[in-house]
Amino acid sequence: MRRTALEGHGPVRFGPPLPEDGLPVLPELSAVLAAAASRGDHETVGGGRALREAACGYWDRRGLHCDPDRVAAAPGSPALLLALTAALGGDVLVPRPCAAWWAPYARLLGRPVFHVATPPESGGVPDPYALLETVRRVRAEGGDPRLLVLSVADDPTATVAPPELLHETVEAAQGEGLHLVSDETWRDTLHDPHDTVLLSPAEMVPDRVTVVTDLAGALLPPGWPAALARFPAGEDGEDLHARVLDILTALDARVAAPIAAAAGYALAEPEAVTARVATAVRLHALLAAEAHTAVVAAGALARPPRSGRHLYVDLAPLRPALSAHGVGDAQELEDFLGARLGMPAPGGHRFGDDLEAPRVRLSTGALVAGSSTERAECLTSPTPLELPQVNRALSRLKSVFDDLRDDAQRWEPPR
16 A cells, blocks of 8 residues: 655655754844845846846855856756756756755656666765766657756765875766756765865866855755756856746746855855854764764764765664564665654655665754754854753764664574
8 A cells, every 4th residue: 555645745746845953033134134124026037136246246255157147046956957957858867866946846747757876985966987878878769858957066975085086077977968966955065174175167177067055055955945057158058048048037036135145155265154154063073973872873874974964874774673673675774764853854765765775864963952052052162062951862863873773683584
């Protein structure tokens, strides 16, 4: 019997949102938004000139020169990806696993989505040989692959793909004539920026890569929707930009004027913003490392998190314990762990993994517990993991996974 589709359960259309940071809004951002609150209008489609110029400054500081006339803003990355997918046409390729929101927008347009395996060391970027084989197979079956979506700093795996892997994959995609959309939402959340090399595909293939950045990754609260797309230079990029603007117009996907004001301020990266980003990244890096230690000590598998506010956990070694609790697939694991942990634990099936694989994404924002004052204290404390509310949340996580480890040992069949 098929599971009843309750809200948040069953079909992958109930995908989890981006991992939140659990922190109070930066006061300077609130002030900018409040000052613009009397503006009841929207930006023009694609964003006003000031917002697009601020976006160019942001990308220029990261080595990606761009022109304001090759930038588009929208109320969140989903609108941009929907418009890009519609404009480019053809079938869509994504890594397995991938961000929960990528595939549904292609399916909404009736476009087939093909998942491509990622290498063991990182997610977000497909293995180049698997990519070539998938493209060959899809074309042999009459398909028309045109778009590859990838992320160097990845949701859900929290890994950062090494430059050599990225180079091989981009080279393979270019050889097959694919357009790349590089989701760089998490590029500013590297846990160890001095020891992690993040390279954008747009630096390698300037004329075939569109960069998409959702400002909820590091610069804005998730409830203030604003995202940007940087289109490639050349005639093809110009045509793509124009088609995307047409689709955004049809969707009336425009950024509200107060949100645009806050986004422009954040993109300029004044000291208040850069300090908050650095402090928040440090906090979530500590939380992610602690959570990773806890799940691995219990016998689960997880790549060390290198970016973002999450980690991706494979509980296959704990199957005996999960089976004893009636957990047989990722949806049941999501329900089981969500109840035990008291926090969202979306199953891997929401990110394109097999339903049978017992995998979940855990978000560190849920570990920043307590009142607004207590959550703000996490930013100023030299030892945030020792704060009572954070310690309680981490202790609960550790206890749940330790219990699973003990149950797995108890139910392990004799050799």
